Amino acid sequence: MKKIVLTGGGTAGHVMVNVALIPKLKERGWNVCYIGSHHGIERELIAQQNDVPYFPISTGKLRRYFDWNNFKDPFKVMKGTWEAYRLIKREKPDVVFSKGGFVSVPVIIGAWLNGVPAIIHESDMTPGLANKLAMPFATKVCVTFPETLQHVNKEKGIYVGAAVRDELKQGDADKGRTYCQFTNDKPVLLVMGGSLGSKRINDALRANLQTLLADFQIVHICGKGNVDAQLANQKGYKQFEYVHDELPHLLAMADIVLSRAGSNSIFEFLTLKKPMLLIPLSKGASRGDQILNARSFEKAGYAKVLMEEELTNNSLHYAIYTLYQNKDKYIHRMQQSEATDALNKLLMLIEEAINK
Ligand SMILES: CC(=O)N[C@H]1[C@@H](OP(=O)(O)OP(=O)(O)OC[C@H]2O[C@@H](n3ccc(=O)[nH]c3=O)[C@H](O)[C@@H]2O)O[C@H](CO)[C@@H](O)[C@@H]1O
Numbered sequence: 001m002k003k004i005v006l007t008g009g010g011t012a013g014h015v016m017v018n019v020a021l022i023p024k025l026k027e028r029g030w031n032v033c034y035i036g037s038h039h040g041i042e043r044e045l046i047a048q049q050n051d052v053p054y055f056p057i058s059t060g061k062l063r064r065y066f067d068w069n070n071f072k073d074p075f076k077v078m079k080g081t082w083e084a085y086r087l088i089k090r091e092k093p094d095v096v097f098s099k100g101g102f103v104s105v106p107v108i109i110g111a112w113l114n115g116v117p118a119i120i121h122e123s124d125m126t127p128g129l130a131n132k133l134a135m136p137f138a139t140k141v142c143v144t145f146p147e148t149l150q151h152v153n154k155e156k157g158i159y160v161g162a163a164v165r166d167e168l169k170q171g172d173a174d175k176g177r178t179y180c181q182f183t184n185d186k187p188v189l190l191v192m193g194g195s196l197g198s199k200r201i202n203d204a205l206r207a208n209l210q211t212l213l214a215d216f217q218i219v220h221i222c223g224k225g226n227v228d229a230q231l232a233n234q235k236g237y238k239q240f241e242y243v244h245d246e247l248p249h250l251l252a253m254a255d256i257v258l259s260r261a262g263s264n265s266i267f268e269f270l271t272l273k274k275p276m277l278l279i280p281l282s283k284g285a286s287r288g289d290q291i292l293n294a295r296s297f298e299k300a301g302y303a304k305v306l307m308e309e310e311l312t313n314n315s316l317h318y319a320i321y322t323l324y325q326n327k328d329k330y331i332h333r334m335q336q337s338e339a340t341d342a343l344n345k346l347l348m349l350i351e352e353a354i355n356k
Pocket residue numbers: 011012013014016123124192193194195196221241242243244247261262263264265266268281286289290
């Protein structure tokens with residue numbers, strides 16, 4: 001039986017493509033297992049998949065800034081590389097597929113040391129640090145944005161587009177409304193601060209909550225530990241830390257979306273034709289990849305962008321209302337976007353890798 005090791009983690013954005021691939025790989029007769037970290041979100045997300053053995057390895061965060069842990073973490077990464085090498089030697093996969101994140105670097109190196117082909121998928125416009133480090137050891141680097149090819153070795157780079165989970169397309173708006181106790185008489189604004197939640201977006205939204213609730217019902221995915229208990233009984237406002245199986249229904253019921261500009265999320269909104277207001281994670285807090293993601297969607301006419309530096313109560317309020325007023329224009333532009341069928345392309349590349 002053909003065998004594949006999947007890896008990737010840290011945030012849900014580095015796991016979701018794997019979640020999308022798992023059922024398809026199984027349908028095609030692959031034996032699937034996962035290498036992730038001990039405590040990352042990937043462990044929880046993969047535990048929900050039937051029959052996917054999970055092997056944790058030691059990981060360290062690779063930071064671009066000073067932190068005392070920077071002295072300890074290289075040793076953790078070395079330990080992780082040794083563990084990944086041993087696991088791959090034992091499991092003997094035909095191929096390794098990585099969605100990036102720090103945990104993936106030792107796994108890609110472990111594959112290379114064992115002579116196993118490894119495919120990387122990069123979600124963002126510019127490659128993340130983990131993928132940059134792993135690229136020399138990979139056989140193929142798949143990208144979501146065509147512009148990313150300029151940052152990747154010509155022989156390895158290949159444009160596949162964004163891979164969106166099939167189940168997200170099967171949402172039922174009525175189920176979403178029932179789940180949130182919402183009615184049919186007001187439009188729904190869905191707010192999502194990325195898979196970890198965003199304090200900036202949470203605070204700005206809550207500061208505007210009473211005004212917005214006059215015209216919208218609001219479902220707010222606010223991240224672990226960020227539910228505001230004082231607002232628990234507020235009519236027309238529903239908070240969740242993180243949503244699993246119900247997400248397709250919440251998306252189906254949403255008229256417009258306010259979100260961070262993580263690559264997976266924005267391509268999901270595009271697939272479902274949801275007009276979006278994006279507040280990308282600022283350059284101070286990241287390498288600025290979300291700003292590039294958001295600007296590219298703005299240029300294509302799929303999104304309105306509000307920069308974090310411009311975020312005030314007034315600017316947020318104004319941006320949400322103008323997005324809603326112009327929603328048909330955004331939907332029209334999104335209807336003209338070309339679907340890329342990235343999942344099938346990835347499956348083809350995975351099959352091809354073992355035939356070489
Ligand atoms: C802070 C950080 O490092 N952010 C990065 C991270 O974002 P983050 O992890 O937020 O990733 P994305 O926005 O790309 O994806 C989030 C995924 O989680 C899912 N989801 C989210 C909330 C929820 O309640 N339920 C749920 O299922 C979404 O449907 C989506 O599939 O990875 C992205 C992809 O590399 C990058 O673009 C982001 O810059």
